[in-house]
Amino acid sequence: MKVLIVYYSTYGNVYKMAQLVAEGVKEVPGAEPVIRKAHELIPTSVIESREEMKAGRDLQKDVPYVTQDDFRDAGAFAFGTPTRFGNVSSQLKNEIDQLSQLWLKGSFEGKPAGVFVSTGSLHGGQETTALTLMAPLLHLGMVLVGVPYSVQELFTTQGGGSPYGPGHVAGGDNQRPIDENEAAICRALGRRLAQLGLKLEAK
Numbered sequence: 001m002k003v004l005i006v007y008y009s010t011y012g013n014v015y016k017m018a019q020l021v022a023e024g025v026k027e028v029p030g031a032e033p034v035i036r037k038a039h040e041l042i043p044t045s046v047i048e049s050r051e052e053m054k055a056g057r058d059l060q061k062d063v064p065y066v067t068q069d070d071f072r073d074a075g076a077f078a079f080g081t082p083t084r085f086g087n088v089s090s091q092l093k094n095e096i097d098q099l100s101q102l103w104l105k106g107s108f109e110g111k112p113a114g115v116f117v118s119t120g121s122l123h124g125g126q127e128t129t130a131l132t133l134m135a136p137l138l139h140l141g142m143v144l145v146g147v148p149y150s151v152q153e154l155f156t157t158q159g160g161g162s163p164y165g166p167g168h169v170a171g172g173d174n175q176r177p178i179d180e181n182e183a184a185i186c187r188a189l190g191r192r193l194a195q196l197g198l199k200l201e202a203k
């Protein structure tokens with residue numbers, strides 16, 4: 001079963017989270033992570049004028065863009081986004097907004113989905129972003145999956161991560177590394193999506 005990990009990342013933090021979610025998926029026999037990026041909406045001229053944006057883009061140059069086939073073929077989904085004013089990035093939402101044909105066919109009904117988020121600051125809107133990203137996933141018929149408190153790192157994290165999903169605090173300069181607690185919560189979501197996807201698929 002494929003677990004589609006679809007994300008948007010300007011500076012690379014959410015991309016690194018996607019890789020950690022994939023590590024968790026790989027721990028589950030029978031599950032295969034598929035990492036795909038959302039199409040960019042920032043004009044190339046703007047990216048070219050900003051060194052840190054160019055670095056983020058170059059880091060992800062080998063990641064394929066997500067396609068309708070990727071969405072159709074997956075048995076579980078992880079959606080990753082940086083916070084934009086406490087909400088989902090337009091790049092990731094743009095991909096979700098193109099799913100109406102698959103939605104009409106009921107392609108997503110009964111399939112598990114989780115979300116992961118990066119913010120600049122500690123209280124910059126991780127939970128609002130996670131919750132607002134969940135609304136369209138419910139419309140698509142997906143079964144929402146969070147992170148339960150049996151994942152001990154939810155108690156110890158000083159950065160991101162909550163029952164709503166993995167989180168990372170990137171810092172004002174976007175350079176803060178993903179710490180061990182944040183990484184463990186990313187892996188836990190990947191594992192859980194893979195396990196639940198396999199169970200639901202078997203029905």
Ligand SMILES: Cc1cc2nc3c(=O)[nH]c(=O)nc-3n(C[C@H](O)[C@H](O)[C@H](O)COP(=O)(O)O)c2cc1C
Nearest residue numbers: 009010011012013014082085086118119120121124
């Ligand atoms: C337009 C814009 C809006 C943002 N809004 C917020 C915000 O509301 N709260 C916050 O903590 N960070 C905010 N940020 C910072 C981003 O969330 C941060 O750069 C991102 O998490 C880094 O992830 P990335 O490296 O994957 O791009 C904003 C950044 C931009 C460009």
